[in-house]
Amino acid sequence: MEDNIIDAPSPNFDARDQAVSMVVLHYTGMQDGESAIAWLRNPASRVSCHYLIAEDGQILRLVDEAQRAWHAGQSYWRGVSAVNGCSVGIEIVNPGHEWGYRPFTDEQMESLLPLLAGIVRRHNVPPANVVGHSDVAPRRKQDPGELFDWALLARHRLAIARPTRDLADPHWTDGGFLLALERWGYDVRDGLAATVAFQRRFRPELLDGTIDGECRAILLALLLDRERGRTT
Ligand SMILES: [Zn+2]
Numbered sequence: 001m002e003d004n005i006i007d008a009p010s011p012n013f014d015a016r017d018q019a020v021s022m023v024v025l026h027y028t029g030m031q032d033g034e035s036a037i038a039w040l041r042n043p044a045s046r047v048s049c050h051y052l053i054a055e056d057g058q059i060l061r062l063v064d065e066a067q068r069a070w071h072a073g074q075s076y077w078r079g080v081s082a083v084n085g086c087s088v089g090i091e092i093v094n095p096g097h098e099w100g101y102r103p104f105t106d107e108q109m110e111s112l113l114p115l116l117a118g119i120v121r122r123h124n125v126p127p128a129n130v131v132g133h134s135d136v137a138p139r140r141k142q143d144p145g146e147l148f149d150w151a152l153l154a155r156h157r158l159a160i161a162r163p164t165r166d167l168a169d170p171h172w173t174d175g176g177f178l179l180a181l182e183r184w185g186y187d188v189r190d191g192l193a194a195t196v197a198f199q200r201r202f203r204p205e206l207l208d209g210t211i212d213g214e215c216r217a218i219l220l221a222l223l224l225d226r227e228r229g230r231t232t
Contacts, residue, residue: 029096057107163221
């Protein structure tokens with residue numbers, strides 16, 4: 001599949017300070033793909049990514065995986081601040097919430113699967129560390145958003161599936177829920193933002209930040225699965 005990747009180098013990178021242990025998925029959030037590509041390659045933007053997937057499924061490589069691309073900005077996941085140093089960033093073209101959010105195309109998802117599988121294999125990235133930008137920057141970001149097909153990635157064992165079995169409400173207080181959310185990986189300094197990010201990822205039919213029994217049950221199941229070694 002490497003043959004299908006077109007090099008479109010961006011100058012916006014520097015040296016990694018850590019090994020790759022995460023993948024961060026984004027949408028471009030601009031009116032069209034051409035503008036996004038130009039922006040990500042413009043030295044003045046100071047932003048980039050490793051790969052971009054156009055709406056027709058074409059993959060562009062902007063930064064070599066060995067280098068640190070500048071895609072996540074101020075961010076946090078599972079004890080790591082500033083995740084650019086340890087992550088591969090993939091931008092998927094979509095206008096996003098600001099310009100007309102819509103489902104990602106089948107061609108994009110078909111290109112993403114083998115690309116992501118290769119990254120995960122090369123760097124031994126655990127499924128729980130394949131995350132969205134909103135997961136690592138809940139106060140600032142909504143991408144790739146609630147229309148992104150995480151379930152497809154989960155079926156290919158490339159991301160954590162939404163738990164559906166043995167769901168039981170642990171009846172945590174809201175403070176207890178946020179502690180559990182932090183244990184899963186989120187920066188919970190803004191509890192509402194972290195809860196919405198969690199919903200966007202694991203229960204996208206409700207994005208209002210209300211901590212209810214279903215939110216608690218899903219999070220408990222995720223943490224128990226991790227304890228049992230079913231996820232990492
Ligand atoms: Zn993003």
